[in-house]
Amino acid sequence: MTSRFTLLLVAGVAAVAGCSSPSDSGGTPEPPTLPPPGFAAGANPQAPQQTQNPLQGAGGTSGQTASSGTAGTESAPPPPLVVAMGGSGGAPAGAGGGTGAGGATNSPIPRGTGDTLAPAAGFIAGTSNGDGIQGYFYTFSDATQMPAGATQITPPDFSKSTGSAICVSGMASQVMNGANGPDYTRYYGGGVGLNLADPGNSMTLLPWDRGSVTGFSFNITGMTVPADLRFKATFFQGASVNTDYCLTIKAGQNTVKFEQIVNACYTGGAMAPALAPTAQLQAIQWQVATNTTAATPFNFCVDNLVALKN
Numbered sequence: 270m271t272s273r274f275t276l277l278l279v280a281g282v283a284a285v286a287g288c289s290s291p292s293d294s295g296g297t298p299e300p301p302t303l304p305p306p307g308f309a310a311g312a313n314p315q316a317p318q319q320t321q322n323p324l325q326g327a328g329g330t331s332g333q334t335a336s337s338g339t340a341g342t343e344s345a346p347p348p349p350l351v352v353a354m355g356g357s358g359g360a361p362a363g364a365g366g367g368t369g370a371g372g373a374t375n376s377p378i379p380r381g382t383g384d385t386l387a388p389a390a391g392f393i394a395g396t397s398n399g400d401g402i403q404g405y406f407y408t409f410s411d412a413t414q415m416p417a418g419a420t421q422i423t424p425p426d427f428s429k430s431t432g433s434a435i436c437v438s439g440m441a442s443q444v445m446n447g448a449n450g451p452d453y454t455r456y457y458g459g460g461v462g463l464n465l466a467d468p469g470n471s472m473t474l475l476p477w478d479r480g481s482v483t484g485f486s487f488n489i490t491g492m493t494v495p496a497d498l499r500f501k502a503t504f505f506q507g508a509s510v511n512t513d514y515c516l517t518i519k520a521g522q523n524t525v526k527f528e529q530i531v532n533a534c535y536t537g538g539a540m541a542p543a544l545a546p547t548a549q550l551q552a553i554q555w556q557v558a559t560n561t562t563a564a565t566p567f568n569f570c571v572d573n574l575v576a577l578k579n
Contacts, residue, residue: 379403381397384399392404400479404465406427433572443560462503476504479527483578486575489518492569493566497517501554502527504549
């Protein structure tokens with residue numbers, strides 16, 4: 270199997286410029302309010318950083334879990350970096366851990382009403398929905414690690430985006446060989462993500478209290494939608510963040526339930542463990558899968574994101 274969790278720019282091939290954005294049509298809600306005063310002043314909110322589980326305390330080891338499992342003779346690609354807002358401090362006061370599907374209790378994330386998640390300048394305010402979701406959309410790339418990969422993806426952030434569509438473009442390249450075959454450790458690629466419970470003010474990302482939410486629906490549109498595109502749910506696991514649970518999605522309307530998201534979906538195993546109801550979610554992501562034989566251009570948008578309930 271050649272498709273992987275990987276984006277890579279082929280040397281000499283320029284990233285696709287621009288991104289088409291579907292026009293807003295009837296039924297599109299008013300955009301949410303901008304970030305509250307002092308939300309994340311200063312640093313680029315989309316800058317990828319590693320993060321540790323805020324419920325683990327200062328003694329934990331930051332970073333992500335290593336991917337496990339294999340696909341044929343290839344080793345599984347490592348997870349992408351996870352975006353963390355601001356400083357390295359623990360969870361803010363009143364954002365205690367809790368257990369079960371709800372994750373954190375006494376969350377500082379404000380709540381509004383409704384289940385439509387429409388960003389303004391790449392940001393979803395908690396006051397714009399009734400599901401406790403607040404955070405920035407971001408792009409991630411293997412070019413930020415050491416040794417750096419070569420993935421290129423535009424835009425670098427969504428602070429200047431308009432409308433409710435989040436659009437990206439670039440080139441996912443053929444995976445190059447390392448000392449032991451295809452080097453997924455270095456060239457895992459990149460994609461688009463959304464932090465689900467960001468309290469702002471440079472505080473650490475929190476586990477999202479999913480409550481009665483059972484999944485998400487969304488549209489994938491654009492000039493060049495990859496044939497192999499995956500939806501991912503990242504979650505806190507001990508002191509790390511597990512980023513290896515996914516589901517293959519397609520162009521057009523998608524409805525994803527949490528129980529459909531499985532570990533290492535790229536292996537095709539029928540018995541792969543599904544995302545646990547108690548998993549403390551950190552983010553959702555859309556990632557282009559690459560292959561070892563050819564470069565894959567992409568230019569697509571994520572729009573009409575809605576939290577689903579029974």
